[in-house]
Amino acid sequence: MSTTGISEPDLQQMVDIARAYGDAEGPALGEALPWHLLHDLKALVHCDLLSASGQDTARWEFFADQEVPGTSWSHRDLSSREAAYQAHYWDSPCSYPDRTGDVSSVHRISDLVPDAEHRRSGMYADYERPAGVEHELMVVLEAGGPQRTLRLLFSRGPGSDFSDRDVAVLTLLRPHLQAAYVTAERKRRGLLPLTRRQQEILRYVAAGYSNGQIARRLGISSATVGTHLENVFQRLQVSSRAAAVALVSPPL
16 A cells, blocks of 8 residues: 555556546536546545536636535535625635646645635635535646636535545546546537647647747648648637647547
């Protein structure tokens, strides 16, 4: 066993999750990930509630809402408190991905702010405590643009916080969860597959190359690169380079 507490059974569960959902089925409208995947994650990391919440912060839109509760746990009674969530958002750990741009770290509330300080916050008083949330762990997946993310929120009531083992297993699984989300999203939206040349150009875009740099590497004109990117945007139903890269990450 490692210092993080990951056991052999943990590793087997992780392998099973990565294999089973590498080619996820397309969810229905409003669903971001297959329900079986969420249930498997909840079995791997014990929590009272696991939710998958799609959030476009710049527009204050929520594009996915899935919950796997325990016996009677649910956040649904908090729908009337959306105003409190927005009011306290930027002063709370919830805003960490948007404030920092760090969408790859798996973290607990306690990793970002001391427990005593958090319990004095407006977010805790007006939003979390009424729902019984005392501990939370968040996995963030890119969802097609800046400040547009899918957040997997593991919530617990009174008792022990999430462990280093919980953080470690979700950190290792995060690339597979991102791949499952991208696959499911592309299937749900019926996105057309990219050609080999379009994939090649998009990989250069992801690496930070300009159209001129890509053109020189491929021996084509900048205008041709631009045309290929316009076709990529159309096929992926996006309007920017960043959104296209986020939608096909990991690489095609």
